[in-house]
Amino acid sequence: MSEIAPIRWPAYTGATADRPGMWPALLRGASGKCPNCGRAKLFKGWLRQIDTCPVCAAPLGAIRADDAPPYIVVFVVGHIVITSQVLLDGRFDLSLWTEAAIFLPLTVLLALGLLRPAKGATIGLMLQLGMMPSGDG
Numbered sequence: 001m002s003e004i005a006p007i008r009w010p011a012y013t014g015a016t017a018d019r020p021g022m023w024p025a026l027l028r029g030a031s032g033k034c035p036n037c038g039r040a041k042l043f044k045g046w047l048r049q050i051d052t053c054p055v056c057a058a059p060l061g062a063i064r065a066d067d068a069p070p071y072i073v074v075f076v077v078g079h080i081v082i083t084s085q086v087l088l089d090g091r092f093d094l095s096l097w098t099e100a101a102i103f104l105p106l107t108v109l110l111a112l113g114l115l116r117p118a119k120g121a122t123i124g125l126m127l128q129l130g131m132m133p134s135g136d137g
């Protein structure tokens with residue numbers, strides 16, 4: 001794979017021409033990479049994003065995902081777990097303890113596993129859409 005020089009983050013102007021496309025930004029963010037260049041890590045902790053990308057200078061710390069990632073995770077995990085539980089319950093005669101032993105850990109693991117990709121994708125989406133403070137009020 002050939003290396004392409006990273007595009008430096010432009011000063012925020014509101015223009016969308018210099019930003020990455022929607023899918024690259026979403027996928028880079030979901031994989032924990034800078035949504036703009038895809039070359040640097042997006043997170044410096046479990047869920048805290050870096051302030052500025054060291055490669056392309058994108059102002060990632062200014063993007064506030066707020067409650068969107070947990071909402072996305074609750075929506076997705078709820079559909080997976082509840083659908084699985086209903087399908088399993090209709091097919092097998094399991095005790096409540098057995099179902100609890102299956103679905104409680106599944107819920108926790110899915111939620112923890114999806115929260116970081118959901119936050120990264122949200123940051124990528126917000127960066128692509130220009131949803132960040134412009135500094136002019």
Ligand SMILES: [Zn+2]
Nearest residue numbers: 034037053056
């Ligand atoms: Zn970058």
